[in-house]
Amino acid sequence: MHFLEVHPEHLNIKVEAPPETTHGWVVTYLGGDEQQTPLHKEGPCWTGRLPRSNLHYRFRFLVQGKVWWYNQSGVSSTSPAFHTDFKHTEQAPPEWVHGRVFYQIFVDRFKNGNPALSVREGEYLYEGHPVKARRWEDSPTREHGAREFYGGDLEGIRQSVPYLKTLGVNALYLNPIFESPSSHKYDTQDYHRIDPHFGTNQDFARWMKDMHENDIRVVLDGVFNHTGDRHMWMNREQVYGFRGAHQGGDTRRHYTYHGPGPDDYLGWAGIKTLPKLDYQHPEVRSKMYGQRHSVVRYWLNPPYNVDGWRLDVSPMIGKNGTDEGNQEILSGIWQAARETRPDSFIFGEHVFDATRWLQGGVEDGSMNYHGFTHPTWGFLAGVEHRMQPAQVTAEDYAQRLTTSLSSLPHPHQLAQVNLLSSHDTVRFATLCPDPDLQKIGAALLLTFIGVPCIYYGDEIGLQGGEDPDCRKPMPWGSPAFQGDLHRWYRTLIQLRHQEQALQRGAFQVLHAQGDELVFERRLGPERIRVLLSRGEGFLSPLEGQWLDPVTSQLHRKQVRIPSKGVVILKST
Numbered sequence: 001m002h003f004l005e006v007h008p009e010h011l012n013i014k015v016e017a018p019p020e021t022t023h024g025w026v027v028t029y030l031g032g033d034e035q036q037t038p039l040h041k042e043g044p045c046w047t048g049r050l051p052r053s054n055l056h057y058r059f060r061f062l063v064q065g066k067v068w069w070y071n072q073s074g075v076s077s078t079s080p081a082f083h084t085d086f087k088h089t090e091q092a093p094p095e096w097v098h099g100r101v102f103y104q105i106f107v108d109r110f111k112n113g114n115p116a117l118s119v120r121e122g123e124y125l126y127e128g129h130p131v132k133a134r135r136w137e138d139s140p141t142r143e144h145g146a147r148e149f150y151g152g153d154l155e156g157i158r159q160s161v162p163y164l165k166t167l168g169v170n171a172l173y174l175n176p177i178f179e180s181p182s183s184h185k186y187d188t189q190d191y192h193r194i195d196p197h198f199g200t201n202q203d204f205a206r207w208m209k210d211m212h213e214n215d216i217r218v219v220l221d222g223v224f225n226h227t228g229d230r231h232m233w234m235n236r237e238q239v240y241g242f243r244g245a246h247q248g249g250d251t252r253r254h255y256t257y258h259g260p261g262p263d264d265y266l267g268w269a270g271i272k273t274l275p276k277l278d279y280q281h282p283e284v285r286s287k288m289y290g291q292r293h294s295v296v297r298y299w300l301n302p303p304y305n306v307d308g309w310r311l312d313v314s315p316m317i318g319k320n321g322t323d324e325g326n327q328e329i330l331s332g333i334w335q336a337a338r339e340t341r342p343d344s345f346i347f348g349e350h351v352f353d354a355t356r357w358l359q360g361g362v363e364d365g366s367m368n369y370h371g372f373t374h375p376t377w378g379f380l381a382g383v384e385h386r387m388q389p390a391q392v393t394a395e396d397y398a399q400r401l402t403t404s405l406s407s408l409p410h411p412h413q414l415a416q417v418n419l420l421s422s423h424d425t426v427r428f429a430t431l432c433p434d435p436d437l438q439k440i441g442a443a444l445l446l447t448f449i450g451v452p453c454i455y456y457g458d459e460i461g462l463q464g465g466e467d468p469d470c471r472k473p474m475p476w477g478s479p480a481f482q483g484d485l486h487r488w489y490r491t492l493i494q495l496r497h498q499e500q501a502l503q504r505g506a507f508q509v510l511h512a513q514g515d516e517l518v519f520e521r522r523l524g525p526e527r528i529r530v531l532l533s534r535g536e537g538f539l540s541p542l543e544g545q546w547l548d549p550v551t552s553q554l555h556r557k558q559v560r561i562p563s564k565g566v567v568i569l570k571s572t
């Protein structure tokens with residue numbers, strides 16, 4: 001076990017390790033860089049001294065040539081998955097996220113609650129072409145992409161609250177809702193205005209109140225890396241009485257990264273509708289998150305009181321057309337959010353490893369593509385990131401889950417946003433057509449450490465290929481709402497709400513071999529064990545007596561996991 005003595009300038013640390021240990025380190029993070037300080041052997045313990053400024057640390061030992069990690073149940077080699085960590089509590093992610101199951105909604109495609117607001121055929125031009133009004137039954141097309149509209153709106157979501165409650169979700173992540181000419185709304189025209197086809201600002205204030213009264217939290221998509229080419233800072237259509245970035249010349253107004261000519265601005269990924277913001281300019285920082293009416297603060301404040309931000313392409317935000325100053329800017333956003341609402345939840349969109357951002361004070365969590373989505377696709381669907389074919393055994397899968405966790409402080413592990421699909425990916429049901437494996441996927445999503453986030457429609461096994469096919473309108477009325485998968489999602493979500501160990505417990509793999517995986521979530525004496533096979537069935541030994549909360553069956557000595565099946569047990 002560990003001891004900690006706190007002095008004004010330093011901390012004394014003492015940790016017990018197995019007798020065969022040859023080396024010990026305390027691993028710290030300073031400004032995102034990992035540093036190792038050697039520990040010294042003193043009898044059965046290893047001791048060390050750290051300056052007080054190092055607030056995040058964990059222990060690593062070399063035992064008989066192998067790396068072991070110190071975690072809450074002592075020292076273990078199998079799973080470097082959870083570590084005691086002494087982070088400043090005020091930097092920890094907000095507590096409320098643990099009790100939440102998120103649901104992601106792409107607003108235009110969810111439900112049309114107020115047809116009077118819907119975009120009309122040819123109402124305006126987008127990228128030189130008239131916009132399209134589509135029928136709910138039609139599939140989105142690549143040809144029309146961002147300029148086809150289905151009429152989903154805020155009112156539609158409000159009308160669906162009973163549905164959300166039956167499903168059991170209690171938090172929403174909404175794709176962008178601010179004024180923008182496209183259907184995806186990542187090209188913001190006005191950060192302070194709800195898109196008129198979704199509702200008014202006043203409607204939104206009322207809508208937020210309704211959501212909160214129904215105990216539903218709401219996180220908005222913050223698209224702060226770039227703006228839209230119709231934003232006033234660009235003044236592309238010259239409707240404002242100043243020279244915007246599009247006219248060039250007026251450097252005070254160069255909010256975007258910009259060269260001398262009117263079109264010499266940098267678009268995200270080269271896309272001209274998404275001019276990259278330049279945080280080099282103090283005014284950009286101030287308008288985005290500094291001043292009282294800055295975008296970040298405006299929506300967290302009354303009368304809207306949103307609960308947090310999902311930060312679009314957050315690792316790319318920066319100065320001079322690059323990611324320069326990224327962590328400092330994100331930390332500014334995080335602080336502004338916390339100052340405005342001390343319990344706001346800030347998570348970034350990371351396709352790759354987000355460790356550096358998740359050490360406190362920068363982001364609370366990330367969309368966990370790297371540490372959950374891609375490994376899970378690999379294990380269940382045999383494909384990876386960018387749809388590469390992959391062979392991922394249970395051993396590989398366990399290794400990837402735990403390795404990714406091992407560098408995160410426990411509070412951040414709990415705030416990772418796990419997902420099986422999103423508006424940017426092929427849908428899980430398309431990647432993984434086998435209904436039994438889909439059920440395993442759902443079980444993993446709802447029992448893995450972190451916050452589950454269900455992409456609308458995944459709960460009925462909605463199919464969808466690459467963007468825009470993965471953004472089909474929700475097929476209300478489909479028999480799939482009475483189907484097996486939907487029932488299974490409801491059961492799992494309920495279980496998640498009942499079991500604190502699933503919400504806040506540590507994660508540890510107990511068995512990983514070929515097609516078989518067994519892991520536990522533990523919180524104090526509470527233990528939830530998840531046992532699954534993507535292939536043949538198997539018998540797993542049990543110590544003591546366990547309850548299957550789904551079937552109410554008791555199990556002693558052993559339990560049978562059916563072929564392509566999953567069993568969830570609770571210690572009694």
Ligand code: ARE
Pocket residue numbers: 145146184186223268271273274312313349351385386423424425467468
């Ligand atoms: C549109 C078209 C696409 C076309 C693209 C480029 O719909 O079919 O390929 O233009 O011409 C938003 C819209 C998109 C739109 C895009 C540009 O939602 O529909 O695409 O703007 O107008 C990578 C990034 C990741 C990023 C995705 C899109 O790493 O951060 O690309 N995600 C965010 C949002 C998006 C949003 C933007 C960024 C821009 O979540 O919705 O796009 O604000 C593989 C790759 C990933 C890649 C991912 C998805 O997994 O490995 O790197 O993510 O596919 O493409």
